[in-house]
Amino acid sequence: MPVQPVQVAVAAAALAGKSAKDAGKLRAAYAAVDRHVKDKQVIGIGSGSTIVFAVDRLAERVREENLTVQCVPTSFQAIQLIRQHNLPLSDLSATPKIDVAIDGADEMTPDLACIKGGGGCLVQEKIVAYNSDTFVLIADGSKESDALGTKWTRGVPIEVIPMAYVPIQKQLEGMGATAKLRMATSKAGPCVTDNGNFIIDAHFGALQGDSLAPAALEKTLCMIPGVVDCGLFVGMAKEAFIGREDGTVMHYTRD
Numbered sequence: 445m446p447v448q449p450v451q452v453a454v455a456a457a458a459l460a461g462k463s464a465k466d467a468g469k470l471r472a473a474y475a476a477v478d479r480h481v482k483d484k485q486v487i488g489i490g491s492g493s494t495i496v497f498a499v500d501r502l503a504e505r506v507r508e509e510n511l512t513v514q515c516v517p518t519s520f521q522a523i524q525l526i527r528q529h530n531l532p533l534s535d536l537s538a539t540p541k542i543d544v545a546i547d548g549a550d551e552m553t554p555d556l557a558c559i560k561g562g563g564g565c566l567v568q569e570k571i572v573a574y575n576s577d578t579f580v581l582i583a584d585g586s587k588e589s590d591a592l593g594t595k596w597t598r599g600v601p602i603e604v605i606p607m608a609y610v611p612i613q614k615q616l617e618g619m620g621a622t623a624k625l626r627m628a629t630s631k632a633g634p635c636v637t638d639n640g641n642f643i644i645d646a647h648f649g650a651l652q653g654d655s656l657a658p659a660a661l662e663k664t665l666c667m668i669p670g671v672v673d674c675g676l677f678v679g680m681a682k683e684a685f686i687g688r689e690d691g692t693v694m695h696y697t698r699d
C-alpha cells in the first residue's frame with residue numbers, strides 16, 4: 445500500500461501547548477480536512493479525541509471560505525461537536541449519500557484495516573463509513589501497527605444487545621478471547637452505548653491466521669445472534685493520515 449509524507453500548513457498558535465501526540469492528531473486531522481473537504485459536500489463526522497481537531501479545522505474553513513456543507517454525526521459526541529461549531533447538522537435520512545467521512549482509529553495496519561470503538565461509537569461509525577464515497581482515517585502515530593491486536597490490546601469492541609451479553613461473552617471465551625463487559629466510568633454498571641446496548645471488549649491476541657484474520661473474524665463476530673456489530677473495519681478506509689511525533693504526516697492510500 446502506498447504511503448508517503450505530506451505537507452500540512454498549521455498555524456503555530458493551533459499547536460501551542462500541545463503534547464507531541466496531540467500535535468500529531470491535529471496535523472493528521474487538518475491534512476484530511478484540507479485535502480478532502482469541498483464546497484457542497486455531505487461530510488461524515490467521526491467520534492473520539494482526534495475528530496475534535498478535524499471539526500475545529502472544518503469550522504474554520506467553512507467560516508473563511510464560506511463553504512456550504514452538511515454534517516452527518518456518528519455519535520452523540522459528534523452531534524454536540526457539530527452544534528458547538530454552528531455547523532449544519534444532517535442525518536442519513538435527509539442526506540443518505542455521504543461524500544467523505546472522517547474518523548479516528550484505535551489501531552491501523554498499512555492495508556487500512558482498523559480497530560475502532562475505543563470510544564464506544566462503532567455501530568454508527570461503521571454505518572456512516574459504509575455509506576460514504578470516501579472513508580478517511582485520522583490518527584497519531586501510536587495507532588500504526590503491523591498486526592491488529594498487538595498494539596490495541598484492550599480487545600475488539602463488540603456492541604451487543606444487553607439480554608444476550610452473557611452467552612456472547614461465553615462464546616467469545618470459547619473462541620480463545622479474553623472478553624470483558626465494558627463498565628461505565630462515573631456511573632455504576634455497564635457502559636451503555638448511544639444505541640442503548642452494551643460493549644464487550646474481546647482480546648484475541650494478534651489478529652493473524654485463517655480464523656483470526658481481521659476480515660474472517662469480523663464476519664464470524666457479526667454472525668453471532670445478539671451482536672449488533674464489531675469494531676473491525678476491513679476494506680472500508682481508502683486513505684489515512686497519520687501524524688507522527690516527529691511532526692511528519694504520513695498519507696496512506698489503498699488501491
Ligand SMILES: O=C(CO)[C@H](O)[C@H](O)COP(=O)(O)O
Nearest residue numbers: 492493494548561562563565
Ligand atoms: O472509534 C472511535 C470511537 O468509537 C474512535 O474513533 C477511536 O476510539 C479513536 O479515538 P481517538 O481519536 O480518541 O484516538
